[in-house]
Amino acid sequence: MNISLILQMAADAEPGRIGLVCDGRRWSYAALMKAARGAAEAIARAGCSYVGLLDESSEAASIALFGAAIAGVPYVPLNYRLADADLAALLKRIDPAYLIGDVERVQRLNPDSGHQTLARADFVTEAEKLGETASGDEHDGEGIAAQIFTSGTTAAPKAALLRHSNLLSYILGTVEFGSASPEEAALVCVPPYHIAGIAALLSSIYAMRRIVLLPAFEPDAWLQLASSERATNAFVVPTMLSRIIPRMDAIGDTLDLSSLQSVAYGGGRMPLELIERALVLFPDTGFTNAYGLTETSSTVALLGPEDHRAALSSGDPVVRARLGSVGRPLPTVEIEIRDEEGKLLPAGERGEIYVRGEQVSGEYRGRSALDAEGWFPTRDAGWLDAEGYLFLAGRADDVIVRGGENISPGEIEDVLTSHPAIAESAAVAVPSAEWGEAVGLAVVARPGHAAPSEQELKALIKDRLRSSRVPERIVFLDALPYNEMGKLLRREVKKLFNS
């Protein structure tokens, strides 16, 4: 099994069809396949242990991904936004690598390494040249297609391994080959080091949906490219959507976005009012909420377009609430909620989300996190409703343990969402001499509203929950800290209470 099959099939079926557009250059499936074969040849000659990418999104990411796959060497896209010290540590962990992208930075951070480094343009030129004569014979290697360092919002980055079998199971289980019409185009703006960036390439090529790359996200550029390339599909993280929506109000009338049939989102919590606003602004667009992790080869559950519209128009509070869910498991994936002892919990009860399926790797360099029956503990907290819709409730690691009692931040944050003057909030564990840990609360007031008093907030939480949930300390902020993918950085919130 090799993920290069995906590109090979597209190139066999319609060699001349355009598969990728980047910076004005248009790549056919045959041209991409030829470059991937050439890249595999260059990678094999280099004799390195990894293929690294330290670059923004471009055609080089696709060529490197499939070239590494053919050569049987793990592909490691790196986060170029990391601070020097953090990136240097990751570069050391993949030494020696065939590295594409920021040559100067690699040499500065890892001067004594065995890395062989090429600038993007040099790599693409080399791959195209060698592609003229390369055999394209597949090598299995260790069977690892990609190694992705987790973002490390709570601990040091882990090296998650995705095998060819995991990624192929995901694609073959969710995408019908060649199902896209020649008009269809997917606007891809997620960075290449994110699992969604890899999944977007694989899914789009297997569907034979043209990929339109936007290397650096910016809302006006996104809207203009969506319009000029007649994009039919797009994937965004919630923070991107929150930046697109005000620009829609400002310049939306000047652009034709009628081609946009489908917008998928994921990678962070979507505020309810944001998705409701998006459904109104894009009345003819189907919205899909996807939940997945690096370790699960992307999506494991989704809330589809019909679910969105049904929830929005329903008078039944149970159906209406599903707009805040991540939908139901894929047909090829099983999901269970378990308590701390690993006991299965019934619908409606909050616990840790466990996932099982062929696409689920749960494997890190040196160890597997899967249990004996193949279940992966996600460390995400959540619950299922009676019809199997999955609701997320933060990270299991974010639980606040106050005097032996477990408190989920989501319980407190959900109560505060109902307050008209509060835009958002984050509850975290703070050290407490009396209880070991207690609740610390960061609150952001809604624009145009005065922040409520501490007394009022404490009374609200005591009234709606119970006294153990009442925060010991409260801070008021202008905004909560998020990373570039829209993930709340709870460790940064915690730091606010150290001083």
Place this chain on the structure above:
Amino acid sequence: MKAGSKLKSAVCDTEVMVIRGSDVVVECGGAPMAAERPATRAAINPAFAEGTKIGKRYVDAAATVELLCVKAGQGSLSLAGVALQAKDAKPLPSSD
């Protein structure tokens, strides 16, 4: 044969990847498929010459075998002389 392995037709260009099924011999164009194609192509049986389509999945009635066609050809697929059927797609909304 086992899941993930590739099989080639002895009579045409058809190649399949095994999605499900083991320890059975599938035929293409009436002739057994194998990991390697013979040096000279066998003759196609006209009863199994409707062709294969790239990207289609083929299953037997009991669903013991499922094959993904990764390269199209003139032969059609069968198991012990019984034609395999193309499986209907169940489309999911695109989530990437």
